[in-house]
Amino acid sequence: MVVKLRAAIRLLMVLALALGLSGCVDYELGIQFDSQTHGVLVQTLHLDEGFVALNSEARQQWLQVFIQEAKTFSGKVTSLEDGTLQLRIDFNNGTDLVKKFNQLFAQDGLMTQVPGAPPLLAHMDLTQKNWGVALANQLQADIDLSALGADSAIGDGGALDRWRGLDLSFRIDSFGDSHHWPLTPGQMNRIATTFWVPSPIGIGAVVITLLCGAGYGVRHGLNRR
Numbered sequence: 001m002v003v004k005l006r007a008a009i010r011l012l013m014v015l016a017l018a019l020g021l022s023g024c025v026d027y028e029l030g031i032q033f034d035s036q037t038h039g040v041l042v043q044t045l046h047l048d049e050g051f052v053a054l055n056s057e058a059r060q061q062w063l064q065v066f067i068q069e070a071k072t073f074s075g076k077v078t079s080l081e082d083g084t085l086q087l088r089i090d091f092n093n094g095t096d097l098v099k100k101f102n103q104l105f106a107q108d109g110l111m112t113q114v115p116g117a118p119p120l121l122a123h124m125d126l127t128q129k130n131w132g133v134a135l136a137n138q139l140q141a142d143i144d145l146s147a148l149g150a151d152s153a154i155g156d157g158g159a160l161d162r163w164r165g166l167d168l169s170f171r172i173d174s175f176g177d178s179h180h181w182p183l184t185p186g187q188m189n190r191i192a193t194t195f196w197v198p199s200p201i202g203i204g205a206v207v208i209t210l211l212c213g214a215g216y217g218v219r220h221g222l223n224r225r
Contacts, residue, residue: 031097033197036135039097041089043069046082059083069110073100094126094137118147135197140190141170148185 030042043066047059066077066087075089091097104111105122112119121144129136145168168183170191183189 031101036130036197036199037093039091041091041097041100043087043089044084045086046084059085065110069104072103072110094128098124098126120145120147130199133199135199136194137197138192138194139172140192143170143183143189143191145183145185145189146187 025048026044026046028044030044031039032042033039045062045066047062052059063077063085066085069075069087069089070077073089075087077085077087079085089100091100101122101124103109105120106112107121112121123142125140127138129138168185170181170183170189172179172193172195179193181189181191
């Protein structure tokens with residue numbers, strides 16, 4: 001029961017940003033809150049065989065970007081069985097998350113200079129309020145996809161039409177409910193929302209208080225008989 005409960009509350013917020021260059025590159029950024037005082041920022045990259053065959057250096061270039069991020073943020077890079085690369089960066093609280101996220105996607109950040117992709121700028125603000133049994137998080141994210149505009153055309157055809165074929169989205173999963181916002185290429189995208197992170201300590205305190213109150217009530221009732 002404990003394992004199931006932890007699994008149910010583990011993934012409270014996911015920001016998914018899938019970048020597909022002609023269907024060859026899939027990139028996802030996930031933000032997991034394990035508790036109020038710990039979480040993991042997970043970046044997952046998959047390059048299909050066709051893309052690697054056309055550009056044999058692409059995977060190594062992406063790997064170097066992830067390795068540099070790991071050194072900068074004390075993260076860990078792993079290679080999954082299907083060749084997918086994954087980078088995990090721990091954060092201690094909301095403030096630490098915002099700091100690391102904004103460093104990654106700043107003008108001079110590591111994720112704005114990845115090989116084979118136009119600059120992706122993003123900025124996050126997070127306001128938190130503790131309600132005892134849960135932490136209310138008010139999140140605002142500005143995701144600048146201006147670089148995916150028509151003026152970034154390369155070769156024949158307009159790039160904007162090409163970028164419109166990508167699956168670009170922002171998603172939050174909280175307590176089994178999923179909220180999804182499509183992102184529009186060629187412009188600034190702003191998302192504002194609220195999600196909750198439960199407090200095991202606060203919930204535990206409430207449970208203990210209720211148990212003590214129930215025990216006192218039972219004992220007091222028995223003494224009256």
